[in-house]
Amino acid sequence: MKIALVDSGIGLLAAAAAVRGLRPDAALVLSSDPGTMPWGPRTPGEVSAYALACARAAAAHRPDALIVACNTASVAALPALRAELEPGLPVIGTVPAVKPAAAAGGPVAVWATPATTGSDYQRDLIRDFADGVPTAEVPCPGLADAVERADESAIDAAVAAAAALTPPGVASVVLGCTHYELVADRIRAAVATAPAPPVTLFGSATAVAAQALRRIGARPDPEAARSGDLTVLLGGTEAELPPAALAYAEGRVLGAVSPARG
Structure with missing residues (x-):
């Protein structure tokens, strides 16, 4: 299975690590746009445009579900994301707990x-x-x-x-x-x-990860072989994890997986 996550920056690491914990065999696509971060002060229209751009870049990698791992984007852009991507791609928003x-x-x-x-x-x-x-x-x-x-x-x-x-x-x-x-x-x-x-x-990370699995009919399996690869998209372009991501345990967990190639 493949799960994509969208955020302005590295805030998506917590949910990505939670997905990895529940399904170590899941491939991950992390799509963000640090050049437009932070999204909080932006207008709802701007946030929708940025989130849609990140989601479209992620959708090109054919994930089974997409997590909007950003509270601001979930408020401003979730209806637009669902209108464009569902029902073909389930979209899971993030709500403060x-x-x-x-x-x-x-x-x-x-x-x-x-x-x-x-x-x-x-x-x-x-x-x-x-x-x-x-x-x-x-x-x-x-x-x-x-x-x-x-x-x-x-x-x-x-x-x-x-x-x-x-x-x-x-x-x-x-x-x-x-x-x-x-x-x-x-x-x-x-x-x-x-x-x-x-x-x-x-926090919301664990609940959001569990909901993504439910939406695609998958069960948690923390003991699954750790075989999922990692694709990082920054502004739509494939890249490595930003250096700042590796300052956090969640980023180091993901960085231990070899990035996808091609």
């Missing part, structure tokens, strides 16, 4: 890009799935960009700034941008307040 976080109890903090924080989309999620659960929206300016560059000091500064805005005593933090999952350990440490129990982080 507000529902499971609220179900686990509160209080909850939702970390997201400034553009997403306070948006109708995010507030609808909170209204629909966290009604009655204390939920704080926390903007994280610069964090996705810092993760994209693997800039250690900028990541630490952005995480610290967001942690300072997070109300004390939260039980759960929703990672509302796929880039944030790559620095989950740093976020967990930043919001920890002894002697309170450790804060639980809720």
Whole structure:
């Protein structure tokens, strides 16, 4: 089987690694366009155009499913992507994990890009799935960009700034941008307040990977032989994984697989 993933940059690594964990034999196509990143401040029309371009480049490699591994693109472009690609190619969007976080109890903090924080989309999620659960929206300016560059000091500064805005005593933090999952350990440490129990982080990568398998009628098989290859597309052109990707465990897992050729 072959699974494609689309994002502005390396935020797709978390979902790609989750797919690899569930099906080591799956071939992966990672299609991004770092030259247009970040997508958060862009208009919905621009995001749709960028996401469609990445998806078309990925679709040319004939995947069985396509994961939109980007919260911004899922909000702005999912209808356009599905209109163009389905039913021939199942398209799976990424939704911040507000529902499971609220179900686990509160209080909850939702970390997201400034553009997403306070948006109708995010507030609808909170209204629909966290009604009655204390939920704080926390903007994280610069964090996705810092993760994209693997800039250690900028990541630490952005995480610290967001942690300072997070109300004390939260039980759960929703990672509302796929880039944030790559620095989950740093976020967990930043919001920890002894002697309170450790804060639980809720990302979307594992759920999205599982949904992609369901959509194509495949079962998880973590013990399958690791035979899946890797195709990286940057702006539609085949390339190697960006050096910044290898700064993260998820990128190193994928980088251990020989890239596809031809």
